[in-house]
Amino acid sequence: DAMVIQNPRYQVTQFGKPVTLSCSQTLNHNVMYWYQQKSSQAPKLLFHYYDKDFNNEADTPDNFQSRRPNTSFCFLDIRSPGLGDAAMYLCATSRQGGYNEQFFGPGTRLTVL
């Protein structure tokens, strides 16, 4: 089945220790998104890619970076995690153009000690 895969599902890191979360997709969608979702809150868009074109949300902290080496893979790098960065990180994909639904991965739960 075509899907969005996120690894790892659970990540524990220490305050200030860089961490990388990964997302891969078999849907062949050219748009990929990263969201942050804190407990009982709405998912918040961090950035997205149209193919290789990177689009950063204005309020996304500089501490968050992303890479997309090819159509299938996308990475979220948190350079110096703080306690406030503990959250669920969701990757999503969609087809470009029109009014297309986004398909989400299972998420990575990040804990910062």
Next chain:
Amino acid sequence: EDQVTQSPEALRLQEGESSSLNCSYTVSGLRGLFWYRQDPGKGPEFLFTLYSAGEEKEKERLKATLTKKESFLHITAPKPEDSATYLCAVQDDYKLSFGAGTTVTVRA
């Protein structure tokens, strides 16, 4: 800025007790209104897209409707497996703006 407000925050139902969830929104140019289901510790699962006022869509015990200012998700004769958080989102250009969700608990 787009705003999405969902109510109630939580809903506890007996099995078979029908109810409705509300999603009110303000958006400059609505390109679509989306409903998702999210189970604890998992990513949102797509349910419906609605594009224009008056549109309705159904899937099993769920029915979504849309007006110019709000959308409703009706749950008819719910079962315990319908327990989840239901998220509403509006699309303006590329971006989805989500509400905080309604957490539904259905007791047998």
